[in-house]
């Protein structure tokens with residue numbers, strides 16, 4: 001109605017120099033670098049540095065950055081106590097949201113929004129969120145947390161904290177690529193949530209806590225879990241095409257397909273699918289081949305029937321499953337990466353802040369009086 005842009009579709013809400021989604025050249029750039037190049041040639045730590053500092057690091061800068069991350073590691077005894085009280089059947093996104101909120105209230109500098117203060121808290125969350133997610137994974141399975149080790153790089157350390165060992169290089173590479181691809185994506189719903197919260201001059205932990213709540217939804221980050229539930233429901237490659245045709249006939253949304261900005265394919269999907277395929281070949285089990293084949297059939301059928309392409313959540317979901325993560329851990333793993341983009345946007349918002357407060361188009365009853373006298 002009128003000038004309302006429902007879902008803010010097509011609205012330019014602010015400027016950003018962090019990333020650019022470029023459907024016209026089927027790419028996405030972080031600080032000007034093509035995400036495909038970053039995925040192929042850089043480790044996630046370098047990408048995190050780039051997102052925050054606008055340039056790729058020299059070796060000396062990277063060493064300093066990694067040392068700063070390692071220094072911020074470690075969860076407090078109080079946070080472990082709180083985590084032990086969580087409802088064991090709660091979704092890990094709910095417990096992660098609460099844990100990040102807890103990090104905020106225990107930080108004496110929460111309200112320091114100087115550039116240095118914001119960067120320190122961003123690095124603190126980048127260091128501690130993987131620990132929270134890994135500890136959650138183990139506690140859910142009746143096992144004690146495994147502390148981080150300073151000898152391993154970011155992705156290897158995450159596997160170590162989850163499983164007590166590091167898998168084959170192709171598996172680690174696939175995970176590291178997923179971290180790079182998930183790190184940042186302009187004004188998606190969770191990032192916009194983070195910026196909106198920051199715009200009232202609230203603190204960065206509040207922004208991230210709100211962003212976690214937004215990412216959880218199945219139309220956004222929660223889709224990587226929904227994809228895997230869908231694959232399990234259909235069960236086999238033989239059933240995949242029929243399942244999808246039935247779903248489309250009954251107007252069901254197919255999880256992991258479609259995107260608000262990309263209309264002819266998500267630029268991150270080829271890099272993620274390539275890494276997923278290499279991992280399938282190395283693992284080589286019937287189960288790995290089965291899910292790969294199901295994905296191939298679903299992709300082919302959806303494009304042929306509706307002209308709708310997979311988004312990053314489509315290959316990422318089964319890739320995480322194959323790495324050994326249970327389904328409710330997939331969206332928290334997305335957070336391990338997206339903390340970089342969210343916090344970069346909070347810093348950008350606060351560097352030149354204007355309160356985010358759009359108008360609404362009122363469609364309720366016309367003005368009226370109470371006539372009690």
Ligand SMILES: CC(=O)SCCNC(=O)CCNC(=O)[C@H](O)C(C)(C)COP(=O)(O)OP(=O)(O)OC[C@H]1O[C@@H](n2cnc3c(N)ncnc32)[C@H](O)[C@@H]1OP(=O)(O)O
Nearest residue numbers: 218219220221223252253254255256257258259260311313
């Ligand atoms: C990391 C990420 O967050 S990526 C996104 C992850 N989310 C998903 O995978 C959930 C499934 N996908 C969707 O729900 C949607 O594609 C969204 C939410 C991502 C984008 O939604 P919008 O930009 O609002 O697109 P919209 O819903 O208007 O879709 C346009 C048309 O394509 C159809 N469509 C879009 N996605 C799908 C889908 N996954 N399955 C079936 N039909 C779809 C819509 O029904 C609509 O059809 P219509 O014009 O006949 O009504």
Ligand SMILES: O=C([O-])CC(=O)C(=O)O
Nearest residue numbers: 184185187188189260261
């Ligand atoms: O951009 C979006 O709307 C959703 C998305 O792909 C992301 O956040 O990575």
